[in-house]
Amino acid sequence: MRPWIATALLAGWFTATLPAQEISALPPPVPEVLRSIRAADTGRLAVSEEDGRFLRVLVATRGATSVLEIGAANGYSGIWLGLGARETGGRVVAIEYDPGRATEAAANIRRAGLTDVVRIVQGDAFAEIPRLAGMFDFVFLDAWKPDYKKFFDLVYPRLAPGGVFVAHNVVNKKNEMEPFLRTILTHPALFTTIVSPSHEGMSISYKTR
Numbered sequence: 321m322r323p324w325i326a327t328a329l330l331a332g333w334f335t336a337t338l339p340a341q342e343i344s345a346l347p348p349p350v351p352e353v354l355r356s357i358r359a360a361d362t363g364r365l366a367v368s369e370e371d372g373r374f375l376r377v378l379v380a381t382r383g384a385t386s387v388l389e390i391g392a393a394n395g396y397s398g399i400w401l402g403l404g405a406r407e408t409g410g411r412v413v414a415i416e417y418d419p420g421r422a423t424e425a426a427a428n429i430r431r432a433g434l435t436d437v438v439r440i441v442q443g444d445a446f447a448e449i450p451r452l453a454g455m456f457d458f459v460f461l462d463a464w465k466p467d468y469k470k471f472f473d474l475v476y477p478r479l480a481p482g483g484v485f486v487a488h489n490v491v492n493k494k495n496e497m498e499p500f501l502r503t504i505l506t507h508p509a510l511f512t513t514i515v516s517p518s519h520e521g522m523s524i525s526y527k528t529r
């Protein structure tokens with residue numbers, strides 16, 4: 321057998337034997353809450369499970385303590401951000417415009433046992449962000465895509481040096497946010513990379529100064 325065939329077969333065997341990353345490995349009742357949000361999410365608003373997992377790791381590894389989410393919907397991504405912030409002793413403020421979704425998000429955060437970590441704010445984020453105090457060290461943007469550049473301009477002065485700005489759907493909806501993408505990819509004070517844990521894509525921009 322040629323060596324590369326043996327290597328490929330071995331790699332396949334190792335991959336096949338890796339354990340799946342089950343959400344049931346999360347502390348109860350979080351898996352049940354995540355499943356129920358997804359089951360009710362007929363509009364497919366929530367990020368994928370893989371993107372949620374990635375957000376949790378990003379918040380925890382950044383050591384983020386002041387997290388802002390713009391566009392919370394029913395709280396699915398807010399739970400993943402909250403699980404990351406629980407590791408750091410941090411707090412998440414998650415803003416949602418739609419009153420019904422904001423109420424649902426707050427209930428889901430409560431069911432997940434994360435009320436001490438995640439606060440849902442109902443309102444237009446353009447009005448609510450200026451009312452929040454202090455700087456952010458982690459921002460997750462997942463609102464209306466043509467607004468991304470305006471949100472970036474609003475939040476950038478409040479992003480601490482060393483902070484991280486993450487935006488969702490930068491692959492599957494890139495045509496709806498061209499000015500935003502051009503800005504983060506050419507900004508002199510940002511290191512930006514685009515990753516795609518699922519097909520939707522996330523930009524991760526690190527503020528260097």
Ligand SMILES: C[S@@+](CC[C@H](N)C(=O)[O-])C[C@H]1O[C@@H](n2cnc3c(N)ncnc32)[C@H](O)[C@@H]1O
Pocket residue numbers: 365366367390391392393394395396397398415416417418421443444445446462463464
């Ligand atoms: C794709 S969904 C967010 C999904 C959520 N991040 C998750 O993964 O569970 C986008 C949400 O942004 C909200 N939104 C859009 N524009 C907004 C604004 N200006 N202020 C607050 N929320 C906004 C919408 O109402 C909608 O619920």
